[in-house]
Amino acid sequence: MQLVLEKRAERSNTIALVSPLVAIGLTIATMIILFAILGKNPLLALHAYFIAPLTDGYSLQEIAVKATPLVMIAIGLSLCYLANAWNIGAEGQFLIGAVAGSWIAVKTQGTDAGAWVLPTMLVLAAAAGALYALIPAICKVKFGASEILTSLMLVYVADLFLDYLVRGPWRDPHGFNFPTTAEFDPVATVPLLIEGGRLHLGSIIALLVVAAAAILLGRTIKGFEIRVVGAAPRAARFGGFNADQLVVLTFAISGALAGLAGIIEVAGPVGHLQPGISPGYGFTAIIVAFLGRLNPLGILIAGLLLALTFIGGEQAQIAMKIPLDVTKVFQGILLFYVLACDSFILYRFRLVFPNRQVARGTH
Amino acid sequence: MQAHQRMLDPTPNGLHSDESPLLQAIGLTKHYGDFLANDSIDIDIWPKQIHALLGENGAGKSTLVKAIYGLIQPSAGEIRWQGTPIVLSGPSEARSRGIGMVFQHFSLFDNLNVAENVALGLDRTESFKDMSARLEQVSKTYGLPLDPRREVWQLSVGERQRIEIVRALMQDPKFLILDEPTAVLTPQEADQLFIVLERLKAEGRAILYISHKLAEVKRLCDTATILRGGKKVETCNPRLETAASLARMMVGSEIKEVKAAAADRKTTVPRLVVNDLSLTPSEAHGVRLEHISFELKGGEILGIAGVAGNGQDELFAALSGERLSQDPGTVVIEGIAAGHLSITQRRKLGAAFVPEERLGHGTVPRMKLSENALLTGHAASGMVHHGFIDTAATLETVDRATETFDVRKAKRDPEAASLSGGNLQKFIVGREILRNPAVLVVCQPTWGVDAGAAAVIRQALLDLATAGAAVLVTSQDLDELAEIADRIAVMFHGRLSAPLATSEATREKLGLLMGGSRLEPKEAAHAVGT
Numbered sequence: 001m002q003l004v005l006e007k008r009a010e011r012s013n014t015i016a017l018v019s020p021l022v023a024i025g026l027t028i029a030t031m032i033i034l035f036a037i038l039g040k041n042p043l044l045a046l047h048a049y050f051i052a053p054l055t056d057g058y059s060l061q062e063i064a065v066k067a068t069p070l071v072m073i074a075i076g077l078s079l080c081y082l083a084n085a086w087n088i089g090a091e092g093q094f095l096i097g098a099v100a101g102s103w104i105a106v107k108t109q110g111t112d113a114g115a116w117v118l119p120t121m122l123v124l125a126a127a128a129g130a131l132y133a134l135i136p137a138i139c140k141v142k143f144g145a146s147e148i149l150t151s152l153m154l155v156y157v158a159d160l161f162l163d164y165l166v167r168g169p170w171r172d173p174h175g176f177n178f179p180t181t182a183e184f185d186p187v188a189t190v191p192l193l194i195e196g197g198r199l200h201l202g203s204i205i206a207l208l209v210v211a212a213a214a215i216l217l218g219r220t221i222k223g224f225e226i227r228v229v230g231a232a233p234r235a236a237r238f239g240g241f242n243a244d245q246l247v248v249l250t251f252a253i254s255g256a257l258a259g260l261a262g263i264i265e266v267a268g269p270v271g272h273l274q275p276g277i278s279p280g281y282g283f284t285a286i287i288v289a290f291l292g293r294l295n296p297l298g299i300l301i302a303g304l305l306l307a308l309t310f311i312g313g314e315q316a317q318i319a320m321k322i323p324l325d326v327t328k329v330f331q332g333i334l335l336f337y338v339l340a341c342d343s344f345i346l347y348r349f350r351l352v353f354p355n356r357q358v359a360r361g362t363h
Numbered sequence: 364m365q366a367h368q369r370m371l372d373p374t375p376n377g378l379h380s381d382e383s384p385l386l387q388a389i390g391l392t393k394h395y396g397d398f399l400a401n402d403s404i405d406i407d408i409w410p411k412q413i414h415a416l417l418g419e420n421g422a423g424k425s426t427l428v429k430a431i432y433g434l435i436q437p438s439a440g441e442i443r444w445q446g447t448p449i450v451l452s453g454p455s456e457a458r459s460r461g462i463g464m465v466f467q468h469f470s471l472f473d474n475l476n477v478a479e480n481v482a483l484g485l486d487r488t489e490s491f492k493d494m495s496a497r498l499e500q501v502s503k504t505y506g507l508p509l510d511p512r513r514e515v516w517q518l519s520v521g522e523r524q525r526i527e528i529v530r531a532l533m534q535d536p537k538f539l540i541l542d543e544p545t546a547v548l549t550p551q552e553a554d555q556l557f558i559v560l561e562r563l564k565a566e567g568r569a570i571l572y573i574s575h576k577l578a579e580v581k582r583l584c585d586t587a588t589i590l591r592g593g594k595k596v597e598t599c600n601p602r603l604e605t606a607a608s609l610a611r612m613m614v615g616s617e618i619k620e621v622k623a624a625a626a627d628r629k630t631t632v633p634r635l636v637v638n639d640l641s642l643t644p645s646e647a648h649g650v651r652l653e654h655i656s657f658e659l660k661g662g663e664i665l666g667i668a669g670v671a672g673n674g675q676d677e678l679f680a681a682l683s684g685e686r687l688s689q690d691p692g693t694v695v696i697e698g699i700a701a702g703h704l705s706i707t708q709r710r711k712l713g714a715a716f717v718p719e720e721r722l723g724h725g726t727v728p729r730m731k732l733s734e735n736a737l738l739t740g741h742a743a744s745g746m747v748h749h750g751f752i753d754t755a756a757t758l759e760t761v762d763r764a765t766e767t768f769d770v771r772k773a774k775r776d777p778e779a780a781s782l783s784g785g786n787l788q789k790f791i792v793g794r795e796i797l798r799n800p801a802v803l804v805v806c807q808p809t810w811g812v813d814a815g816a817a818a819v820i821r822q823a824l825l826d827l828a829t830a831g832a833a834v835l836v837t838s839q840d841l842d843e844l845a846e847i848a849d850r851i852a853v854m855f856h857g858r859l860s861a862p863l864a865t866s867e868a869t870r871e872k873l874g875l876l877m878g879g880s881r882l883e884p885k886e887a888a889h890a891v892g893t
Contacts, residue, residue: 006396011729011778221747224737232727237685238718239738240707350396 004350005343015345020291020298023337024305030333040320048319049312049330059315061198063307065269068206069094069261069278071303073285075213076254078294082217084230085247089136089151090258091282092158093129097259098266099162100128102273105188106170106181117187121263129259130252132158137251141244147251155282163275170273180274190268202264207300209257214296226250258282279310280328287335306331383446385410385538385569386431386462391440393426400426402593403440408538413560413570415580415601418590419613419813420784424573427590428540431571432464433457463536465527467543471515473648477526478511484530494533502529505559516648520670521552528559538569545579546839547671550874557583575613577606591615614814631661634833635682635714635802636695640702642681642688650674650857652681657852657859659833661801664824665862666848667837668873674857675806675837676719682804682835683716684709697801710742713801717791719810719837721784725791728780732772733757735779736764736794744798764793768819785816792820796827803827806837821847841873855879 028046035042053059073090080087101121108117136150163179172182193199217223229236229246236243261281266273288306292298313327384407393401401423408414418424429435431442433451441448444460451457454464471480478495485494495511502509507525515523524544531539541560545553560570560583574580580587580601587601589612596612636659642652652674659665669675680686682694688702695701696712706716716739722728726735736757740746746756764770768789772782779787788809795803808824809817825847828834837854838844844851850862853876860876 219752220750221737221741221752222750224734224741224752228727228730228738231729232723234720234724235727235738238683238706238716238724240684240705240710240742 002351005347006350008346008348011345012348015341016293019341019345020293020302020338023291023334023341026337026341027330027334030337031330034326034329035322038322038326040322045316045320045322048316048322050308052315052319053308053311058198059311061194062311063304064203065198065200066307066310067303068200068202069265069281070285070288070306071206071300072209072261072264073254073258073282074288074292074299074303075209075296076250076257077285077289078292078296078299079213079217079226079250080254081289082230082294083226083243083246083250084233085137085140085250086148087133087136087151087251087254088148088286089133089154089282090254090285091278091280092151092155093133093255093258094262094265094278094282095155095158095162096132097125097129097255097262098273098277099158099165099262100259101125101263102170102181102184102266105184105267106273108188109182109185113185113187115187117185118190118267121188121267122260125259125263126256127259129262130256132259133251133255134248137248141247147247159275162273162277166274172272178274181272183272184267188267189271190264198269200264200268202261202268205260205264210296210300217296222249258285284331287331287338290335291338384408384443385445387443387446388427388431389441389443391427391430391442392438393423393430393435394438399593401430401437404590404593404595406588406595406598408569408571409586410537410569411564411567412585413564413572413583415584415587416571416573416590417575417577417580417587417609417613419575420811421592421813422590422613423593424590425542426593428464428542428571428573431457432462432540458534458536461535461537462540463531463534463538464540465524465531465542465544467546469523469527471523471526473516474514476512476514477509477518480515480526481511481530481533485533497533498529501533505529505532505562506555507559520547520672521549524548524556532563536568538571539563540571540573542573543575544572545574545576549670549877550841550870551878552874553579577601577609580609581606589613610814616815630663631831632698633658633695634661634697635659635804635835637682638693638695640678640681640688640693642677642686644677645686650677652677653857655857655859657862659802659835661831661833662828663850664828664834664836664848666844666851666865667835667854667859668841668844668851668877669837669839669854670877671839673854675854677857678854678859679716679718679804679806679837683714683718707742710739710798715739715795715798715800715803717795717803717805717808719806721787721791722780726779726787729778731776731778732761732782732790733776735790736760739794740798760794760797761790763797764790767797768793768823783813785812788812789816789819792823796823799830800827800832802833802835804835807840808836808838809840809843810838817843841870853877 032042032046035045053063073094077087077090101124104117104121104124132154133151135154136147139145139150140147166181167179170181172180175182190200190202193201193203217227225236225241226246228239229241229243233243266277270277284306288299288302291305292300292302309327309330313324316322317324386408388404388406391401391404404423404427406427416424416427426435430437433453433456442451443449472483478491478498481498482491482494498509498511507529509522509525509529515526524547544556548556564570572580572584584601586598587609588598589596589609591613601609637655637657640652640655644651650673655678657665667675681688684704684706688694691700691703693702696709696714699712701709701712718724727738733754734757737746737752740757740760744760746753758776761776765772770786770790770793772786782790792805792808805824808820812820821843824834824836836844836848845865848865850864851868851873852862853860853873855877856879863872
């Protein structure tokens with residue numbers, strides 16, 4: 001008896017829908033074992049992770065707040081990945097966007113600047129993120145440099161640049177030497193949706209981004225070009241689609257969305273620029289993109305799920321002293337299972353029983 | 364039925380030297396998922412015989428041969444070697460028992476020389492020097508000249524095939540399998556191969572010869588086994604059959620004759636003109652196009668013959684605009700210099716293109732047919748309005764192609780990869796013809812396509828020319844070109860010969876051109892006058 005992995009004639013849409021659910025199930029099973037090894041009660045831990053955050057209004061808002069940058073970044077990344085362009089540096093584009101937008105906030109600090117401040121910050125952040133993403137894109141197109149390496153390495157450049165600014169020129173003079181800018185003025189802050197709550201305008205922007213991406217990919221010729229270039233490069237050239245141009249375009253969109261997410265995070269929940277504004281949003285968004293099947297609606301759901309693990313992880317740390325790193329382990333295991341389960345969209349297992357008569361034949 | 368076939372089992376010429384066959388497959392069956400690639404096939408291979416394995420694409424020839432060569436394990440049935448049942452663990456065991464195989468697609472390393480490639484393919488350990496000496500000796504004995512020190516990328520396809528044959532012969536096989544060996548050869552090269560095969564037969568070896576060229580099989584083979592849809596249809600003596608009766612057994616029905624309309628076809632203005640086109644290859648070991656010129660009028664089909672790898676791919680890229688030329692005047696479409704224009708702009712001028720590779724070049728395999736209609740239709744077929752896709756229009760193209768060209772598929776809009784080769788090719792050709800192109804450039808239109816679909820496609824090309832379009836067909840199948848082309852030119856080493864009128868283009872002349880010889884100036888001058 002033999003287990004054979006064989007190709008399906010046509011991709012299975014059922015498996016495409018079921019695969020993420022199976023992956024989540026397998027992840028939870030693995031986490032139960034992990035919690036048991038750590039000496040924690042698995043049921044209580046799972047409750048703290050996945051149920052508790054859903055039971056109070058504050059946590060629900062917090063989930064939306066965390067999901068906002070994840071979804072926005074993942075939408076951009078999904079465009080890159082569909083086009084076979086591997087942008088791993090969304091974290092850096094996020095930070096550069098935050099820095100560029102904060103520049104306006106810092107420069108207008110304490111002046112009587114009007115309502116133009118926030119929109120300008122958003123535009124500038126998106127532009128800066130896009131330009132920063134264009135560095136690896138252009139290096140790839142012009143010199144054949146691996147965008148995976150260049151985009152990843154630029155993350156550290158952005159990180160250190162931000163660090164330098166908040167410890168040096170932009171440091172709040174009244175901030176007791178903490179590496180942070182002063183709190184942004186109200187005109188430089190993303191407005192809240194609920195008075196006294198946490199939910200802010202950024203979540204609405206994220207929903208608009210999801211809708212726009214769905215239309216782009218499903219209805220427009222540009223979206224079609226992106227999908228073809230990734231699926232069959234030679235057919236794309238035959239179709240007259242310019243792969244290099246699409247690498248540049250998807251990197252630019254992806255960088256712009258990451259940059260926008262960066263300034264929304266800084267001018268929203270955080271309120272000022274400081275190191276550590278991102279708990280790895282740019283990297284977690286890679287998981288969100290794949291968990292969501294590189295599909296806008298799927299990414300929205302996946303973003304909410306991953307946000308839940310962030311909030312749940314915090315609660316589990318407080319309630320059960322489970323290290324926060326377990327959240328990252330969880331996300332890693334989830335990505336592993338998602339990619340594994342995805343194989344079954346195009347392949348299937350089959351048990352093969354070799355013919356007995358043949359097997360008995362003499363040599 | 365069984366008894367009937369046993370009776371028909373030929374023992375032509377009474378040549379059987381042994382009591383039992385060298386190799387027997389009995390009830391050989393192979394499943395791929397739900398698909399039955401081989402359904403209980405019996406075949407007997409006798410020494411001193413050339414046994415043809417005939418069948419259309421997808422009839423199960425490759426599966427059967429792979430099972431005999433140990434590349435796949437049969438799901439049921441048994442293989443007997445000299446009367447004893449055997450289970451082959453892999454090709455190396457098959458080779459050690461004396462079964463050799465020459466594949467249609469060569470497995471050679473371009474950057475290694477001949478001797479190194481042969482050494483890599485041999486199981487036994489012998490010093491490289493001894494092996495090289497033996498290589499030269501074998502190639503000399505069988506009249507398969509090879510220079511062991513030349514690198515493979517410098518060799519012609521025929522020479523590459525010689526490496527594979529010599530490599531197989533160096534293991535002194537009792538039984539040699541050849542998969543479509545003449546598909547890539549010029550007629551003269553094929554003749555030389557037949558001499559070698561006759562000699563191997565005379566030495567007492569058995570040969571299994573896979574082909575779908577009926578004339579060859581009738582000329583060369585002692586026995587023929589015909590497969591259709593995974594089943595054995597018949598084992599017969601091909602010399603006692605006609606080409607038509609063999610074709611009927613292969614296809615299962617009469618094939619529609621292609622109706623040429625040459626008489627009432629009128630040529631009009633030049634619609635595709637190529638002026639002194641030269642292009643350096645974009646890939647390592649690609650072919651350099653050199654000074655290619657021709658003129659193609661409306662209502663005319665120009666065939667380009669030639670052994671694969673002589674610049675046909677490069678010419679297609681240059682004509683379609685997948686590769687641009689510095690000089691706009693090198694390619695003129697509908698009177699407009701287009702050498703510098705993109706493939707989309709050339710489509711807007713009225714040109715349409717069908718590449719050789721169906722999956723991954725002509726279509727995106729995992730996308731629906733409607734999306735694949737959009738792939739080439741976005742340029743000029745009203746499928747896109749203000750950047751938005753008109754899904755209804757793309758679906759309509761699928762429906763029209765389905766109806767006009769009899770595309771058989773499981774549902775209205777399946778993925779391209781789920782169609783059979785013939786049906787996908789009908790869709791691809793249909794997709795372009797429905798755009799009413801002024802110029803159609805098509806590569807290997809019926810490569811790997813079943814006979815029924817091939818007839819539909821050839822008829823469609825003829826009808827398109829009759830309607831006034833200029834059609835350029837690149838093909839390695841000389842019979843196909845003879846059937847549909849008005850003139851035939853030959854590509855060799857990136858150069859294109861002067862076209863010959865099809866009536867003047869004998870196999871001998873074309874074969875000489877395909878091998879790089881030049882025709883006498885008298886003949887060439889005669890041809891230009893058409």
